[in-house]
Amino acid sequence: MIRAEWFFWLAGGLFLVMAGQMLMDRSNPRRLGSAAFWSLLGLGFCYSTWVVQKRAPAEPLGLAVLVMICLGGFGRTGRGAVRTTTPAQRADYARRFGTRLFLPALAIPAVALVCAVGLKRVRLDGRPLLEKGSETILGLGLGAMVALALGMLLLRERRPAVPLHAGRSILESAGWALLLPQLLATLGAIFAKAGVGEQVRRITTAVLPSGSVFAAVVVYCVGMFLFTVVMGNGFAAFPVMTAAVGWPVLVRQAHGDAPAVLAVGMLAGFCGTLVTPMAANYNLVPAALLELEDRYGPIKAQLPTAFILLGANIGIMYLFAV
Amino acid sequence: MLVLLGVLVVVAGFATRRHPLLVVGTAGIATGLLGGLSPGQVLAAFGNGFADSRAVTVFSVTLPVIGLLERYGLQEQARRVITRFAGLTTGRFLALYLLLRQLTAALGLAGVLGHAQTVRPLAAPMAEGAAERVHGPLPDRVRERIRSFAASADNVGYFFGEDIFLAVGSILLITGFANATYHTHLEPLRLALWAIPTAVCALLVHGWRLLRLDGHLNLDMNGHPGGSL
Known part of the structure; x- marks a missing residue:
């Protein structure tokens, strides 16, 4: 069975790898804070697996969340220099690859569609292939992987560092805002409890x-x-x-x-x-x-x-x- | 009544544009302590809340491929393609996106479109491209406005489409709550049907506002609302 937890680990691993890159990125004036923020987020994603199973205490994770709040809230995170293509190069690539560029991009919604409609009912050895109730997460995760493979193939891009760096740039520009939805969900739970x-x-x-x-x-x-x-x-x-x-x-x-x-x-x-x-x-x-x-x-x-x-x-x- | 101070912290914090992370962190700690939780329980609440809500951040796994494609000109290509459809203005394109988002959500395909996977790489650059075809290069203020409306089309379409689908969380919450609390039996189908009038209103109201965006763009760029088309 394909489980939602796998994709939480995938996201966590991605944050950790990117945090490692941030630590090395001397163009980022706040590289230590950034690396700390994203590695805590990545570790939190993985550690959470045991928290939801009640096999690990939630307090250390709560502490990590408070540290992330401080890192983001007091401006300790930043972004490095963006190493990307120039607008002229991109226009060039757009002409060269043309409509084919849409294929990987549309693969994400297409795979999500297949998961939501088709794979949802597929059973393997009497158990559902996709974890029940997680079709959206699984669709997104599987879609991202299929799209990445398709994109690398299509663009003849062999260096895995390129998508990692490009994704990290978006992550860095979004910054601490990425933590906010989870934090607000937490606040809702605290409001309810109190x-x-x-x-x-x-x-x-x-x-x-x-x-x-x-x-x-x-x-x-x-x-x-x-x-x-x-x-x-x-x-x-x-x-x-x-x-x-x-x-x-x-x-x-x-x-x-x-x-x-x-x-x-x-x-x-x-x-x-x-x-x-x-x-x-x-x-x-x-x-x-x-x-x-x-x-x-x-x-x-x-x-x-x-x-x-x-x-x-x-x-x-x-x-x-x- | 003391626990409502936390709500006050949130409202005041956002109203005075304090850092959202600090606002929410402070409100959470204050509400928890005022509500009688021990410091340890407050920490645990933060931990459990984080662990239970990871699904909202999982879209990050799409960022590497989106970044890769953008590096190779995906947004530029999206802008180029839209210019081939002469009748497709920014407003008309976004109204179509709104309709598409609403229809897919109503069919239970909420995860198919979204801000990370379709708005940033495709819908927003297409909406900008349609405006650039008419007006040429756009000033940042206009660009911001178009992007904001692209995000709004996604949200309005999603919120007022998903409730037409039977198995969506909010419908299940309504039936679950009412059936358990009031010992009644609500049919999800009846609830979903009652989501349709509002869905139609949402399409008309926001669709109309999106179509009017073209006039606003003309006004911003040329000083008069008449179309250059």
Whole structure:
């Protein structure tokens, strides 16, 4: 069986190799900090395997995460000189290889597609070939490997150092932002453990006016939106807001259609995901990957859409669900 | 109520543009301690959170091949190809990408497109190429805007497409939570159907905004919103 853990190790190994290169890279003014940051990330990826199996304590990993926060947060990471082709060379290559350049790039989505549709059902010796529920990770990992092999072959590039260095350049330019999504997921878990949800539920119940169905719809949708903005995803907000307003008021009292109320409520939360830096993997990491000056660029592009859709969700719920 | 201080730290930190890592780290430690966790438990929470969420960082394994292809002119080729389709403006191209992202996500193929594997190497340079064909070299400000909208097309398409698919996490969360808490029986299919009206709104609203991007680009580059096409 192909397991998600293999690809976590692949990613971890990749971070470690790149950290080794960073250590040697004298063009990086902060090479020690960078190397420390990425090697801790790589080691953390591998060590986590035992943490999720509860066979190793999580505290050392937590400490490593705090060290990474300090390295990134106090500006101890940096990037080396980019050794790449010139724009003229790239234009030249583009003319020479032409459309063939798309083949490896499209191999990633193609393999992901095959994993999601075909390989998902394949069984070997009575066990599924792909670990259940991990098709996305496996698709991405297998896709990256197939694409790399295809790309090396097609470009007649024999030096493995070339893709490693090119990938490291993107990694260095994205920098500490890459750690943020995992950190925010952690914060969500800590919020949940410390009882933030219960407090939000009490506040929501307190501001809820009794009697008006429309007001309850607004409180439920806006509450999902705001709580999602704070937590970074709708998953943490959903049980809290549904227990406070969605179920007792909209479904029970107002006899709303439960699937419609809950589905649209969740989507109101998704509008919040569009505008929050807490959803770093959707909003901040892309800004880093696209090398934007303004790390809030994607959020600004999404802001009007998010508010219009929040209004649309309130309208849909009020008109059709309750 | 004290635990809400952590939320306040996050909001204030992001609002005043403090370093996100420090904001989140501080908020996590503060909330944990105020919520009654011991320092050791806070450390463990950070460790477990990291271990459980590795999937969001795993896209990094695609970076070497993306970097390799970019070194050999993938972005340039993406820009060149788009210029062959004269009718495909930046806005129209991104609206098509939005539709494609939404359809694939609705079919349960959420991992097929994404920021690392398709937006950076393909969609963003194509959107820029379409603008360059009309306006020539773009100033950085305009380039940033196009890239931001490319990222937004991916996000909006994904968020408001995936809920139409039955087996997606959010649908399973809704049915799991409601069925366990309220002893009811919600059909995933009914939930997925109710995701369609919002999905249509998302396509119309964001698609319209993407199409309007062409007018904004004209305004930015020529000083008037009329198209040069």
